[in-house]
Amino acid sequence: MARRKATQSIQEFPLIRQLQRRHERRSPLIRKGIGDDAAVVSIPAGDWAVLTTDLLTEGIHFNLHTASPASIGYRAAMANLSDIAAMGSTPRFLLISIAIPAAIRTADIHALYRGLMSACDQHDVRLIGGDTSSSRRGLFLSITLLGTTPQGHALFRNGACVGDGIYVTGTLGDSLAGLQLLTDHHAPHRGTRLTKTDRDFLIERHRHPTARVREGLWLNQSQLATAAIDLSDGLSGDLRHVCEASRVGAVIDLARLPISSACRAYADRQKTDSGALALAGGEDYELLFTVAPRDEQKLERQARTRRFQVTKIGTIRPRRFGLQTVASDGTKAPLPVTSYRHFT
Amino acid sequence: MARRKATQSIQEFPLIRQLQRRHERRSPLIRKGIGDDAAVVSIPAGDWAVLTTDLLTEGIHFNLHTASPASIGYRAAMANLSDIAAMGSTPRFLLISIAIPAAIRTADIHALYRGLMSACDQHDVRLIGGDTSSSRRGLFLSITLLGTTPQGHALFRNGACVGDGIYVTGTLGDSLAGLQLLTDHHAPHRGTRLTKTDRDFLIERHRHPTARVREGLWLNQSQLATAAIDLSDGLSGDLRHVCEASRVGAVIDLARLPISSACRAYADRQKTDSGALALAGGEDYELLFTVAPRDEQKLERQARTRRFQVTKIGTIRPRRFGLQTVASDGTKAPLPVTSYRHFT
Structure with a gap:
């Protein structure tokens, strides 16, 4: 979360800070949200941390000509929420990193975030940080979601037995x-x-x-x-x-x-x-x-x-x-x- | 960490799984590493979780013509380790997401990972997961680092007082x-x-x-x-x-x-x-x-x-x-x- 200065489109950075602050919500579990070197959160006593991350790239996972930015954001968040669901865990905290090409409209970035957060809001997931960058080569989105589950209780892929x-x-x-x-x-x-x-x-x-x-x-x-x-x-x-x-x-x-x-x-x-x-x-x-x-x-x-x-x-x-x-x-x-x- | 099938360069995926498995290390804190819907880790009892993430984009943060892949990887990991250091916390777990253009050589990806992990090995940080994708538009690297710190003890930016x-x-x-x-x-x-x-x-x-x-x-x-x-x-x-x-x-x-x-x-x-x-x-x-x-x-x-x-x-x-x-x-x-x- 170091704030790197990029060589172009530096005007994007106030936008992202504004977006992240707009979508930041308080929670007693968040000790430090956006705006420090790292975010600090409480994990419920005795819980395990469950982590998943997805990288979405323009032209591979989405195409801005055929999908709306809000839908891209919504589906990106939901893919990560689904990974946490598959572990039987409670999704809690979100980090969003985004690389933005110069050609993207500000309104589209706003819509992308709205989509992301509308998926998260359904599950009380809080935005705690991320990183932003200009991009010379298309839009890239990286999402990391932290969930929690009581110690010793998680669903894995490897427990299926003959007859199940x-x-x-x-x-x-x-x-x-x-x-x-x-x-x-x-x-x-x-x-x-x-x-x-x-x-x-x-x-x-x-x-x-x-x-x-x-x-x-x-x-x-x-x-x-x-x-x-x-x-x-x-x-x-x-x-x-x-x-x-x-x-x-x-x-x-x-x-x-x-x-x-x-x-x-x-x-x-x-x-x-x-x-x-x-x-x-x-x-x-x-x-x-x-x-x-x-x-x-x-x-x-x-x-x-x-x-x-x-x-x-x-x-x-x-x-x-x-x-x-x-x-x-x-x-x-x-x-x-x-x-x-x-x-x- | 859903394994998305991309429309090109699908041959990259076995490479990445191989790389991730090569660089995976055991730890009693890791309950589930690479290869499930999400990673599951123990947080030392009563500790806070500290999270930082960086997105590095080709042509903005690095240039493959002037920096070696190993150096790019090393510095990317070190930037995140440094964020955790600034919080006074112990860095522990790493997630690496990477979008790979078709033109990149396999040897370069191996070198990038070696660089990343040589920085992490210095601090006993373990690779627990990530995501991989093809890219039509250059190399993108997203790193998330999870650290821990005893509850109530973290260094923030906002505590400086007049006279300090x-x-x-x-x-x-x-x-x-x-x-x-x-x-x-x-x-x-x-x-x-x-x-x-x-x-x-x-x-x-x-x-x-x-x-x-x-x-x-x-x-x-x-x-x-x-x-x-x-x-x-x-x-x-x-x-x-x-x-x-x-x-x-x-x-x-x-x-x-x-x-x-x-x-x-x-x-x-x-x-x-x-x-x-x-x-x-x-x-x-x-x-x-x-x-x-x-x-x-x-x-x-x-x-x-x-x-x-x-x-x-x-x-x-x-x-x-x-x-x-x-x-x-x-x-x-x-x-x-x-x-x-x-x-x-």
Whole structure:
């Protein structure tokens, strides 16, 4: 947080200080916020610190021509909140670093921060610092989020055991469908028409995903999950991470994948398979987690009480089994390897 | 720390995972290092967490044509270590995010990490995570460092009181002299020749500055400093930050500025004033701190015992006094406003 003097656009710096001060909120846990060499915060007694960071680069993770600065900021914050949620932890403090090219309008930077902070405000996350720089080469955004969790209690990727049920929160594929609607809007409607409600729902799920922080805290506190990850790369990729970390295999029951009616309608229109969207779609920011067989009933009961949508979509198998899908007709196939393209 | 799939240079990702794993070290405080949704660490019981972050952008903070990747990495880590030192805290955990353009050689990325970790290894700082991305627009590096300090004990900028002595560690201006030697090497020698020893010393002070972590810990634990900051922008700029935060003025005695014999020899050669180098020179990463009059003797005694070089260079004055310098002949002048250009 040293305040480096840059060789250009030094007039940006008062703007950022103004932005950071505008978005700074008091908290009894913050001993020193923005404006010293470093921020100083209290960690609740006996808690572990949980840290995640993301670097977002123009032309790779976002494109200012097709996404609004507010949406870029919102989604950047939500991606980090989702990582903390996947650890079953409470997100608390945010650091924002930003490299700003000369061509960017001040209003766009304001909007980016508004987006970032609107995601954080939902979870009482406080801005405590960051760094700013000019950039000769496009906009870069780096976010670090600090969460906390009671000592000895965190959800990891590596705890899945053979026989565990595989669950997800919410519905899958909506964000990818929303992204396709935003970027392929000149594509012909191949099937039935999509209602405005469905279209708006899918685009909203892409633009404003919700990190499953409450669900993560519940899974951690209840000790019902044996492993967890957030779905940022898509079910197909992220399940692979859990299985690699846990040294197990898995089978996914395609008929059980939770797919919204809007996503089904979109898949119908595109004459595509909604299951494929659900497997490949990234940035849903739902949680994927595993549950020991003896706890599955208890988990489902607690989820109903709390009004959390959770769906069992498969089972952990021995490693030699690999990763498979099973269709409603019983056809088995290897889980596809997909690479989600985070670009809007 | 979600593993985003980028649209190009995806072959970089195994490299980074390999690098991060190579530089990962065990520690009983690390509950989960690289490879989950987030890192999980223990904070010593009752300690505060201290967080700093820096974003370094190609063409602004460094230039791959004139600085080696190892030196860029080393100095990036040291800048963050210095921020933690200025808070009187123990640096502990590092997150590295890096956006890599296609044109960068693998060997350069290896060297950048080696530089980063060689700075961290000096202070037992552990790599716990980060993020990686391709970049269409140059190399970007974002570093976050987490330190800890016993609850209630941290050095801030805002504690300086009227009458306090102003001190610095080490010598000032060496890094700027070293930078000028590196970048202006075709400039004619205007005065006396510089010995190879002096030249090497100044360049080394620029390339491999030392964060004053031990000195910061001593100042914090001994409760002898009323305020502290690290000299990253230069004495002139950083003293201003302390005075603004503490709502005070200051007078600096130019004759007392600690200047190395190498820096004096360089200034002679350049027919320039070594005091001006000391005031303007950034990235010395020495500490500037203030001490109540009743503690000055004790401080100087303890510094001698510990073999820390500290020099009293001035006195805190009332705010209306502003920021002044006084020369050896008693001439007073306003403290110059300088803007250090962090570019090599």
